[in-house]
Amino acid sequence: xxxxxxxxxxxxxxxxxxxxxxxxxxxxxxxxxxxxxxxxxxxxxxxxxxxxxxxxxxxxxxxxxxxxxxxxxxxxxxxxxxxxxxxxxxxxxxxxxxxxxxxxxxxxxxxxxxxxxxxxxxxxxxxxxxxxxxxxxxxxxxxxxxxxxxxxxxxxxxxxxxxxxxxxxxxxxxxxxxxxxxxxxxxxxx
Numbered sequence: 001x002x003x004x005x006x007x008x009x010x011x012x013x014x015x016x017x018x019x020x021x022x023x024x025x026x027x028x029x030x031x032x033x034x035x036x037x038x039x040x041x042x043x044x045x046x047x048x049x050x051x052x053x054x055x056x057x058x059x060x061x062x063x064x065x066x067x068x069x070x071x072x073x074x075x076x077x078x079x080x081x082x083x084x085x086x087x088x089x090x091x092x093x094x095x096x097x098x099x100x101x102x103x104x105x106x107x108x109x110x111x112x113x114x115x116x117x118x119x120x121x122x123x124x125x126x127x128x129x130x131x132x133x134x135x136x137x138x139x140x141x142x143x144x145x146x147x148x149x150x151x152x153x154x155x156x157x158x159x160x161x162x163x164x165x166x167x168x169x170x171x172x173x174x175x176x177x178x179x180x181x182x183x184x185x186x187x188x189x190x
Contacts, residue, residue, distance in 0.1 A: 048170040050151030056161045057149055059085065061114070061139035064125035069139060071112065071161075078110040080163050082187035084180070086111055087147055087157040090118035090127045094174050095156045099131060101177040106136070109184045116141040116155060162187040 022029070059071035075083055086102055088095035105111055113136050115124045121140045128134055141147055150159070153172070160169040160183045168187040171179070 047154065047172040048151075048157075050153060051157075051159065051167065051170040052151055053167060055165050056085075056159070056167050059112075059114070059139070059146060059150070061141060061146060062121060064121040064128065064138060064140060066121060069112075069137070074110065074112045074137070075161070075165065081110055082163055082168070082184050083110045083112065083161050084184060085150075085159040085161065086113045087116050087141075087150070087152050087155050087159075088113060088118075089116055089155045090124070092155045096131075098156050098174060099133065101175075101180065103133065103136075104177060105180050105184075109181075111137075113138045114141050114146055115139070116147040116152070117144045118142075158183075160184055160187045 056071060060068070061070075062068055071085070084105070088098070088102075102111060102113070115127070115138050118124050118127060118140075120142055124138060124140050128136055128138060139146065147155075147157075150157075155172075156175070157170065157172045158175045158180060159167060162168045169183040171183075
């Protein structure tokens, strides 16, 4: 056996090396992770600073087919359930990335979407059809007035409202599916 072969045989395999690496600096890594998590929470709080606390503001608009819908009607159609309001825009690439997550969320939770600054009802209907989202309950916010009333300064935005009508969570930017589900579950249970 050559010296290099002996050295390779004596070196710990991958799992053992990883465990050694983890043990050597675990405190530093834990502090780094805590700082990173705190930074993410701070950025999220800053982004949603204008979203109202307490009772959800009134939300009224028209669907792409011209029918009127309000948040109160949406909540009444889902009594005793936490609901989400998802603000998105046709031109938003992150919103496109979240589409599948929101669609899967809609299978278990009531989600009302608001297409903000995405054109009139016909334009929104075309966008929904082109993307295969015809089943999305979507209020048209052509000029962004609804988003402004809710303190939404960017899209996508995800707002969770508990069964009593209180805003329980808000996020702007990409929100992972698990986070969406956990926030709705938390608002429903607690």
